[in-house]
Amino acid sequence: MTVQDVTLRGEPLIELDEVSRTYKTAAGTITAVDNVSLAFGKGEAMCIVGESGCGKTTAGRMLAGLLRPSNGRLIFEGNDVWKIKGKELASFRRAVQLVHQDPYASLNPLRTVYQTLSAPLYRHKKVRGHQAAVAAVTELLQRVGLTPPGDFLVKYPHQLSGGQRQRVSIARALTVDPRVIVADEAVSMVDVSIRISLLNLLLKLRDDLGVTIVLITHDLAVARYFAQKGRIGVMYLGRVVELGRSEAVVGDAAHPYSAALVAAIPEADPTITRGKERVALRSAEIPSLLRLPSGCTFHPRCPLAEPGLCDVQVPALLPLKDEREVACHVALRERAPAAELLSASTGA
């Protein structure tokens, strides 16, 4: 399928503005997300990638308005979501929907597909009466590729495959005409042979309905496919370390951590995977979130780390010329930063 250009343009629709989230645990306070700013445009298809513990799920939950940031704001259409109430808040709740990772746990096993999908339609007064509900559910099932819809209306989740359940989950998110869908590892638990069709479904919804879709994944190959004409953000220990067009981030990673990920990932191609250049990390150990390293949190593992710089100063996420941002002192110095940044810093 052809994929339209889907990067951020113009005013963002939804935005995390310098958000942090800390958790108090018995062992001390941990910062799951540390000062992250991410803006998403209308109809954008974007991926957040990172390993476990990088804060991608926490960031996703804050984006969906399910988790209150400890600091910073969630902005939707110009409003600070955690300050609005009543009708405005209800409209935000409808506008942003989450698709969960595990389709075996996210559907009520005692409800048929029709019951699952019609409940929100009735609740939000999208339909009146049984006939209209059946018609609306039928249309939703068609939209997510569960055809013929009549076969699926009366099915219970246990009668469906993982991929079919995930399609029901997506249909459920669509019941309230959302503007943003946050899909957290939405294809990780389905078989490899059908992952692409689910990703294509999400991309098609973006094309047909103009929904903004944020896919959170640990799989770089999935991210590359999904965001092939869009952006990828790479997170490490609670921070965004690189953000930019997918082909730049995956094809020519600027941050040493993204480069290490791209180099480490095995590929379904014996010649490529066996001939890949490795990035040797200085340490394999992932630092504990309880005792994060000073300066750049990647410095104890980073092959480019410079003593006196990287272990002292926290690198800010700053733009490079090729429409991307990177949080790395060395990368910013070696790759010329964007011209406007230079002129801004010299006061021109």
Next chain:
Amino acid sequence: MDPGVVLSVRHLAIDYMTRRGPVHSVRDVSFDLHKGETLAVIGESGSGKTTMAVSLVRLSPRAARITKGEILYRTADDEIVDVRSLGTEELRQYRWSELAMVFQAALNAFNPVITIWEQFHDTGQAHGYGDSKKIRQRADELLRLVHLEPDRVLRAYPHELSGGMRQRILIAMSLMLEPQVVVLDEPTTALDILTQRQIIDLLGDLKRRLGFSLVFISHDLSIAAELADRVITMYSGTVVERASVQDLFYRPRHPYSVGLLQAVPRVSGELGSVSSIGGSPPDLVHLPPGCTYEPRCPFRIPECKEAEPALLAVDLPDHDARCIRWKEVAATVGSKEVPIAVKAAAAS
């Protein structure tokens, strides 16, 4: 049995007894494992790969019944035994010291309430390795082999260790009695990218140093591309293709292997034409009379419905496919060393 073969599975069939009737989970699975070889078994959930692997150490659940076939094993003393006919004591000798199995989900494979040292000790004692001192020496040696610090790790409980560490400990334990064959079920599933890379490199390194034969089960084609010498593809309980790793990835002759390869996006190189396989796998209780892949197969002809094809030798040496249309597949796919998704993009 060929003298170079250490394990030979012949026409193995396993049913699970359920209320709906027998589930034909493994059907007519045959393969040879040569000394020092790495064999990957790839397939999706429900393809029977784990059921087959578990039967190699005779640890199948009670509901499973081997209905047909042989599992022949050549001992270090060049004796050939049928694993199916081993008595309790012989079986104990065979497990771990001849063939060791490393199970999926590193956490569940340990006893959660005893330390790593006690797990080593239990295993050593159960297999008559000798006194505590000797076991400790061996444990130290093995843990260093997998790049872990014995003093730190042996005192720990399983939950105190990361997933990657647990997987490395399991690999170390499996090598305790110097088995000829190690069977790994999903060795890197649920591990982060950088950790997965360490395990892959570790397995490659251990194999080179110790020379055991390796069978690993994976749904992830990229691990097979990385580690395997030979690959077998399983679908609906049976082997649909057996080939060298290069043949399987660049010159597949079974339409399911072709579909699977085209469904997996890559991180490096051209993305090509990526697409999912339509439809879903058959019900293993009520199997169709013909080829089980026929309903999903783009190469199907009416004859495919008549009988399940045998594994047929194709145009390449040591390469078999369970498909009467392999010549047509060969004509489409060709023999060039180019990824399937790229070939598909060129053809369209």
